[in-house]
Amino acid sequence: MKKTTLLICLLAACAKVNFAQLRLPNILSDNMVLQRNTLSNIWGWGDAATTVVIKASWLDDTIKTTVDAGGKWTAQVPTKQAGGPYELHIASAGKEISLHNILLGDVWLVSGQSNMEWGGSQNLQEIMDELPNVDDSNLRLLQISRTAAKYPQENIPNSWQLLNAETLKPFSAIGYFIGKEFRREVDVPIGIINASWGGTPAEVWTPEFLIDNDMRLRKAAELQTEAPYRPHEKGVLWNSMIYPLTPFKLTGFYWYQGESNVNSWPDYDKLMRTMINSWRMAWDEDLPFYFVQIAPFAYDNKIPMAALLREQQSKTANSLDHTGMVVITDLVDNIDDIHPIQKREVAKRLANLALNEHYEVGDDQDYKSPLYKSYAIQGNTLVVHFDHLTGGLMTKGNRIQDLYIAGADSVFHEAEGKIEGNTLVVSSSKVSKPVAVRFGFTETAMPNLFNKKGLPVSPFRTDEWVLSE
Known part of the structure; x- marks a missing residue:
């Protein structure tokens, strides 16, 4: 019994030591794109009170920080103008982690439900046509796995990938085509993070406490019901697919969602303003947020709930600064299919918002729908x-x-x-x-x-x- 107890204690001690060793979140990986011209957060875990030394190949200086009592550390590493590839070396307590093939550029997060999620895995022809010839080493992809969590998470299971036929096929078609537009018009490295899940209402992407503390939003959230193909509980995808990304610097957000909130349309503008503001607060920046108005579809409701939700979306576009909406009433070839197949043109309209407003390379006139x-x-x-x-x-x-x-x-x-x-x-x-x-x-x-x-x-x-x- 004593030997067994001793062995258990030794194993626990070893596990503790291994856990405390220098680690990085998976979002900090080979092939990543770091936001250019900013102070980029580099963070992780290690032995309490030890020093972490960071060397970026684009900098002359070495940056140091200390692991706190809880085993966490963070540092701000200056980035410069777009370029690469670069390397990042992090060392602490005798262990070193090296990251390779890093680019400095712009990083955009795309999110929402199935119309944002869809791509080659759904045999979308526009993506299938891209696969044989896809080739751009300066466009990188990060696909966030579908996971839900009751409480905020610190990590994701995914890392950055090079663009090729294998990585593009399951990726967001809209996200990819946005990145492709930026690469052609701006010519800086682009990173696209895709965190989307088909059928999900906006409530799952919004911090739970913000909904619970608002009577209207709380009652609207109660209209969401269980389904076998997606979560419906408040905040669960914010916790697992958005919150772990928040230390990572971004350029802005893209969003295509709303079909799963048609039945709760009266409060959709309030919900979206709450969600958008919560994301901006989490990143501590008033980042641009561009979204798609839901497409024509035969919902067959007795009153035109989808039209009323579009009206709510227009209110959101008019009520928040650095927010824009694209209209796609002309891009539907089948009103009985909730997934319009013309994703390339949707992406082009979304990209044009940022090209005019963020990059200031457009013609600055009538780039938005009236x-x-x-x-x-x-x-x-x-x-x-x-x-x-x-x-x-x-x-x-x-x-x-x-x-x-x-x-x-x-x-x-x-x-x-x-x-x-x-x-x-x-x-x-x-x-x-x-x-x-x-x-x-x-x-x-x-x-x-x-x-x-x-x-x-x-x-x-x-x-x-x-x-x-």
């Missing part, structure tokens, strides 16, 4: 004004589709639309005193009104009337 701003009644017409519109409107076809007008009786009639510069003039012979207009305000509408750059006008309504079944 959003409803205000209206004015002029006789028997209603004149609609838009944000993000300077170069005028156009229609593809002889007549503007999905356009309706109503008087004080709240009965909507099909309307005629006339383009006058940057405004839309709406009228109907059946409505002599108009008070409201709706455009594309159904779950499946794919209207034909665009800006001169070819970006679709976002669906909208001028009224706030309660929609009944």
Whole structure:
């Protein structure tokens, strides 16, 4: 018995020693992209009170820090302009870890549900066509495994990968095409982190306490139900797929989600503002956040909940600085398929937001879809004004589709639309005193009104009337 007890104690002591040895989180790995021109966090674990020595091949100086009493350490390593490959050497208590083939560039995190997740693993043709010829050593990928956790985690099971056919196939098509656009237009190394999970509501990506401390968000979260293919509990993917990344410096975020929150649409804007702000606070930077308005799809709800959720998404785009939304009502070839196959064009529109606003290499005009701003009644017409519109409107076809007008009786009639510069003039012979207009305000509408750059006008309504079944 005594020998057994002694052996157990020795094994426990050895395990403790091994655990305390110098370690890094998996996100700090060979082939990674570190954010350029910043103080990049390098962190890990080691023996308490020992010194950690860090040598980056792009720096002349050596950086030192000390492992704290809990066995953790962190240091800020200056990065410079884009370039590489470089090496990073970390040493402590007789052990050294070396990381190779590191690039300095820009790192973007893409997240959301299946439309962000989909790629070659779902036989998406746009990605399958890329696989035979994919080749760019300056575009790196980090695929985060699907894991959920009740409490915040410190590590992920994944490391950075070089871009090739094998690593691209399971990766986010939108994430890859965004990176490809940046590589062509900006010509700096790009790292794309994909943390997405099909079917997930926004609540799982938001810290639980923020939802629990808000009555509206808490009640909306209760509408989410169990499903065998994805988690639904508040905060569980924030804990496991986002929180472990937060020490790692980023350029910004991309998001494609909303289909799983259609039934809780009234609070989606509030939920998104809460989530976006929580992510920005976690990274301690007001990072750009760009997202996709959900596509037309035959949800077959008795009231147009998807249209109402799109309206909420427009509110988010207008209410937060450094936030932008792309509209894709023209990129759907089958309203019975919730996964539109044109991911390349979605990615191009998303990338253009950052190219104009962050990189400042675009033409800085009409790179966003027009959003409803205000209206004015002029006789028997209603004149609609838009944000993000300077170069005028156009229609593809002889007549503007999905356009309706109503008087004080709240009965909507099909309307005629006339383009006058940057405004839309709406009228109907059946409505002599108009008070409201709706455009594309159904779950499946794919209207034909665009800006001169070819970006679709976002669906909208001028009224706030309660929609009944």
